Amino acid sequence: MMVSSRLHARAGCWMARGTACSALWVLVTVATAQETTPPVAARQSVASSPATTRNDTTVIAEIIVTAQRRSENLQDVPIAVTAATAEILEARGVSNTRDVLAAVPSITLSTAAGFLQPRIRGIGDQAVGAGFEGGVGVYVDGVYQAAPAANLFSLANIERIEVLEGPQGTLFGRNSTGGLIQIITREPFETFDGNASLTAANYADYTGDLYLNGGLAPGVALNFTAHAETQGDGWGKNQYNGKDVYTVDHDIALRSSLLLQPTDETKIRISGDYANNSSNINVSQGLFPGTGFPFPGFVRATGSQWNINQDVQPFGRTSSYGVSVYASQDLAFASLVNITAYRGSRLHIGFDGDLSNLTLVGIDISQRDWQFSQELQLTSKPDSRIKWVVGAFYFDASSQFDPNAATVSGFLSPVASASANATIDDRLGTRSVAGYAQATAPIFDAVNLTLGIRNTNERKNITDISQGFQIVGGPPPMVAPANPQSVTYDRPTWRVSLDHRFSPELMVYTSYNRGFKSGGFNGQFPTDKPFLPETLDAYEIGTKTDLFDRRLRVNAAAFYYDYKNIQVTRYINTQQSFYNGPAAKVYGLDLDFEARLTGNFTLSGGLTAIHDRFTSFPNAIYSIQGPTGINITTQSATGNRLPLTADFSSVVTATYYMPTALGEASVDTSYSYNAGYYTQPDNILRQPAYNLLSFGAGLKLHNGLSVRAWMRNTLDEKVYSVLQAGTFDTGYGLQAPRTYGITLGAKF
Numbered sequence: 108m109m110v111s112s113r114l115h116a117r118a119g120c121w122m123a124r125g126t127a128c129s130a131l132w133v134l135v136t137v138a139t140a141q142e143t144t145p146p147v148a149a150r151q152s153v154a155s156s157p158a159t160t161r162n163d164t165t166v167i168a169e170i171i172v173t174a175q176r177r178s179e180n181l182q183d184v185p186i187a188v189t190a191a192t193a194e195i196l197e198a199r200g201v202s203n204t205r206d207v208l209a210a211v212p213s214i215t216l217s218t219a220a221g222f223l224q225p226r227i228r229g230i231g232d233q234a235v236g237a238g239f240e241g242g243v244g245v246y247v248d249g250v251y252q253a254a255p256a257a258n259l260f261s262l263a264n265i266e267r268i269e270v271l272e273g274p275q276g277t278l279f280g281r282n283s284t285g286g287l288i289q290i291i292t293r294e295p296f297e298t299f300d301g302n303a304s305l306t307a308a309n310y311a312d313y314t315g316d317l318y319l320n321g322g323l324a325p326g327v328a329l330n331f332t333a334h335a336e337t338q339g340d341g342w343g344k345n346q347y348n349g350k351d352v353y354t355v356d357h358d359i360a361l362r363s364s365l366l367l368q369p370t371d372e373t374k375i376r377i378s379g380d381y382a383n384n385s386s387n388i389n390v391s392q393g394l395f396p397g398t399g400f401p402f403p404g405f406v407r408a409t410g411s412q413w414n415i416n417q418d419v420q421p422f423g424r425t426s427s428y429g430v431s432v433y434a435s436q437d438l439a440f441a442s443l444v445n446i447t448a449y450r451g452s453r454l455h456i457g458f459d460g461d462l463s464n465l466t467l468v469g470i471d472i473s474q475r476d477w478q479f480s481q482e483l484q485l486t487s488k489p490d491s492r493i494k495w496v497v498g499a500f501y502f503d504a505s506s507q508f509d510p511n512a513a514t515v516s517g518f519l520s521p522v523a524s525a526s527a528n529a530t531i532d533d534r535l536g537t538r539s540v541a542g543y544a545q546a547t548a549p550i551f552d553a554v555n556l557t558l559g560i561r562n563t564n565e566r567k568n569i570t571d572i573s574q575g576f577q578i579v580g581g582p583p584p585m586v587a588p589a590n591p592q593s594v595t596y597d598r599p600t601w602r603v604s605l606d607h608r609f610s611p612e613l614m615v616y617t618s619y620n621r622g623f624k625s626g627g628f629n630g631q632f633p634t635d636k637p638f639l640p641e642t643l644d645a646y647e648i649g650t651k652t653d654l655f656d657r658r659l660r661v662n663a664a665a666f667y668y669d670y671k672n673i674q675v676t677r678y679i680n681t682q683q684s685f686y687n688g689p690a691a692k693v694y695g696l697d698l699d700f701e702a703r704l705t706g707n708f709t710l711s712g713g714l715t716a717i718h719d720r721f722t723s724f725p726n727a728i729y730s731i732q733g734p735t736g737i738n739i740t741t742q743s744a745t746g747n748r749l750p751l752t753a754d755f756s757s758v759v760t761a762t763y764y765m766p767t768a769l770g771e772a773s774v775d776t777s778y779s780y781n782a783g784y785y786t787q788p789d790n791i792l793r794q795p796a797y798n799l800l801s802f803g804a805g806l807k808l809h810n811g812l813s814v815r816a817w818m819r820n821t822l823d824e825k826v827y828s829v830l831q832a833g834t835f836d837t838g839y840g841l842q843a844p845r846t847y848g849i850t851l852g853a854k855f
Contacts, residue, residue, distance in 0.1 A: 165706045166657040172269050173249075173289070175545070176278045176496050177486055182651045185557065185606040185616035187272040187664040189213065189699050193265050195711060195760065211270045212756040213697055213715040214288075215784065218389045218828045218840070227272050228666065229693050229719045229752030230285030230643065233676045233831075234685055237474055237506040237630040238535025238569075242641075242674070244279060244287035248378060250431045250448040251280045253504050253537075254476035264318055264332035264362060266293045272697060273645045273666060274622020276600030277545050277559035280482055280500045284622040284643040284670075294376065295330040295366040297322030301855050308848025311339030312355070326368040334360040342844055343391070343413025347464050350420055353413050353841070356385035372437035381428045387421040390458045392829065395792075395837035398732055399463065406464050412825055413841055419459035419469045427452035444484040452476045460513060462838050469514045478504040495546035500539070507534040507571070508630060514579075526579045533572040533633045539565040539625075545602065553609070557618075559602035567637065568593035569628040594637050598623045614651040619644070624674065629684035638685040644669040660701045668693040673721075675750070675788050677728040678833055688788060689723040691749060712759035719749045721788065729789040730832030737832050747790045755782040770808040773815075777801045786830040792837060797824045811854040818847040 170181040174188045181190055189211050215231075217224045222235040223245070231242040245252045269289040276282050299321040306314040313336065320330040336358040341351025362380040393415045399407055408416035415421075429450035436443045453475050460468030484498035508531055516526040545559030572589040604618035622643040629635055649664035673688040695717035702710040721727075727744030730737045758779035765772045783796040800822050805815030820826075823845040830839045 165703055167653065167660050167701050167703050170267070172267075173291070174269060174271050175547075176484060176498075177489070177494070182614065182653060182660075182662075184651075185555075185604045185614070185618060185649070187647065187649055187662075187666070187697055189270040189272070189697075189713065190267055191270075192267045194762075196265065196268065212713050212758045212779065213272055214270065215751045215753065215756075215781075217751060217786075222389075224751075225285075225288065226751050227270065227286035228668070228695065228697070228715065229717055229749045230274075230668070230670070231751070232674055232685075233750060234674070234683065236683060237476075237508050237511075237533070238537070238567075238627060239506075239685070240281065240537075240624075241285075242283060242624055243285040244275070244281050244283035245290070246279070246287060247290045247380075248292055248376075248431065249289075249433065249446050249482075250429070250450070251478075251480060251502070252450065253281070253478045253502075254427070254450070254452045254454075254506065264292045264330070266291045272664070273647060274600075274620050274643050276620060276622040277543055277561045277602045278496065278498075280480060280502060280541070281539070282561075282563060282598075282600060282623045282625070284624045284641060292332075292362065292364070292378075293318075293320070293330065295320055295328035295364050297325075297328045302852060303855075304850050304852040306848050306850040308846055310342065310354075310846065312846070312848065313337055313339075328366045329363065331363045332361070334358070338386075341387075341413070342841070343393075343411050343415065345420055346408050346414055346416040347418055348420060352391040352415055352421060353388050354386065355388065358382075358384045358386065374433075374435045376433040377430070378433070379428075379430045381426075383426045385422075385424045387423050389828065389840065390421040390423040390456050391415065392421075392458065392462055392838040392840045394462050395830070395839050398737075398836040400461070400465060400736075400835060401734065402465060404465060413844065415459075415462070416464045417459035417462060418464055418466050419457065421456075421458040423454075423456045425452065425454050441488060442486045444482075444486065446480070446482040446484075448478075448480045450476075450478045462833075462836060466516045467519050468516075471512045471514075473509040473511075474506065475509050476504070476506045478502070493546055493548045495544070497544040498542070500541045500543070502537065502539040504537045505534060506536075506630075508532050511631065520578075522578050522581075525581070528575075528577050528579060530575045531573075531631060531633070532575075533630050534570050535628055535630055536568045536570070537565065537625075537627075539563060554605070554607045557602065557604040557606070560599065561601070562597070562599045563623065563625075564595070564597045565625045566593060566595045567625060567627040569630070569633055572633045574633075589634050592628065592637070594626065594628075596625045596640055598625075598640065598642075612653045612657075615649070616651075617646075617648045619646055621645075626674075627685075632684050635684070638674060639672045639687045641670070641672045641674050641687070643671075658703045661698065662700075663696065663698045665696050666694060673749075675727075678730070678831065686728075688721055688727065688744070689725075691719065691721045691724075693717060693719040693749065693752075695719075707764045709762045710759065711762075712757065714755070714757035715753075716755050717752055718754070719752045721745055721747050721749065724788065727788050730787065730791065730837075731789075732791075732832070732837065736835035737837070742789070744788045744790070747788055748785050750786055750788060751784050751794075753782045753784045756780065767806070770806055770813075773803075773805045773807075775803045786827070787832065792830050792832060794827050794830060797826050798822055799824060799826070805850075807854075813850075813852040813854070815850045815852070816848075817850065818845070819843070820845050 170190050171178050172181045172188055172190050174184050174186050213227050215226045224233050225243040227243050272286045274284050275287050301319040303317045315335050317333045322328045338355035341354035343352045345352050360382040364378040367375040408414040431448035434445045455473045457471045460470045481501045486496045487494050511531040513529045514526055520527045541563040543561035547555050547557040550556045570591040600621045600623050602620045606616035608614045624641050626638050626640040628637050645668050647664055647666045652661050670691040674685045675688045676683055697715050699713040721744050724744035726741050729740045729742045760777040762775040779799045781797055783794050786792045801819045803817040807813040826842040828840040828842050
């Protein structure tokens, strides 16, 4: 984030706090569904196959997903879903949400100012600040994580990750135009189980993980996960003061779940989590080559691209916590599910607004977030002929700058001999109520029709608005309060799909989905008009196939998107806001595969090919580098590419297991390719094509001990986590360079 010589009292960035949350309980009653014999061509259950060990298994295992809010075989779900188990995530080098892009080719993942910014098939956003929610929803165990700043967490105790591609406007709590990422953790069970690991890596990076599970009494089980990391050496240096940048002071994540099953029909899972992170990885930015200040005393950083030369040392601190209750009750005709959750988080970041060694702009932002969600679902029995779910969802969230502050000095200050402080305080709230229903019914032999509908009523507001400006050492700050504003959106969204199972090995489906993401207010420009909601109509044709006696699985989907009122970001005087691009068309192809070549050798991966263009964008913001800074103009971006959307991306992972006298040895390698993409709608700044290569080799001893050596980003590729133009210059942040280490583990 960069800065302008015309920086006024509105300067800074964005963040949040909340209001008191209220509970909503909804009672749903549905008639009993008729039960009949399944269609003749129904899929043969893999779950009934004899149990096998990994080394004598020559078929691909069944993967159970919850993409339609019930447990189903991945191959029976008429939705494009990429599912990655914990084993696959390890082979692809995934240890936190930043690494998810290495596991799923349809995802482009960027981070800025501590915010997670995923895109699926080119749909998402780059917004950071109070009250902004992403175009791709992130869920953990069915609980929506509203604050993007709290979604950069380490992954531990993971059973699997599901990526649902395309708008999810019917069954999930928050409408998301791009899709969603579901993280499913392991559920407690009564048998004692546990494992621990310690990792030592380059850059003096040390990580410890612990997982414990066991029964406390009949029908009562508890698990606990702890993760801790510290990185002593940064990937780069701040040459201004000799301190490390791109480093982790500490990263701590704790999670525990208590499972209560008083009867066979009742299950209650109570989960709590806490995370605390101090790191400047996601706030460290350098000056892009060819940009900089033509002023006396300016000195560019030298050496490694991870090095910076700035008079303000970047820092980032986040903490988050939450508690959720998942309760299910089997009824005579259906299952009733209740999900209640409360979450809170705080972000505090600081960085050099001008990204130089000159004392011009320092940014300091605090943001607080709270959310409460309540969901009730009534779901048909698994053997029901008509599979249906009805439900209601209530969401109340508040996000607040606490405050968003900038200190300007030198020629930017209105008083040449003194610095000036500019602050913004405001609170942005969201209250959403939605009801939904979806049913899948056989209409012909082996042909199913799915119809889903959701109506969302959402109120956005901005309150507690004030802007202050003060000369350091001068009179008290001038405060400019503004009137609160609110806006309400009421929108239906829907899903229609038709699927036909030609054989137990082949299912073909087609679908039409409407996605919606509400508009709202820009916290850094509190008096501006609200930006508009965006909509996406998605048309898709897909196949789910298991070939060669379930030794090869290939799932493919072709899609076409009609995208309107696109929420895109702009930067003015170090401040970021949303505005709307009228329309775009996106179409392409996804493909996932898994091949069990032998009982010990597996290949898996996927690819995504996309064609994307703004079909109407007459007044787009262009940031053009000039001799004395960035010139911000308005031009047409019609025909330009969408930000962070690659023509082609792919990933392939090979895993080989080999029994030895000591235990099971394994070798894995993962390669991903991305053809590159533009980072802003003006299509000036571009991430070049890159290749990511990871290796691992391990040995699991018969006594439960294990050792694994690994290397990630073996080719030491430079991949931007953020690349954006400000007012004077262009800044960039980088993902991790080549890292390698060894992990010692024990299972008990």
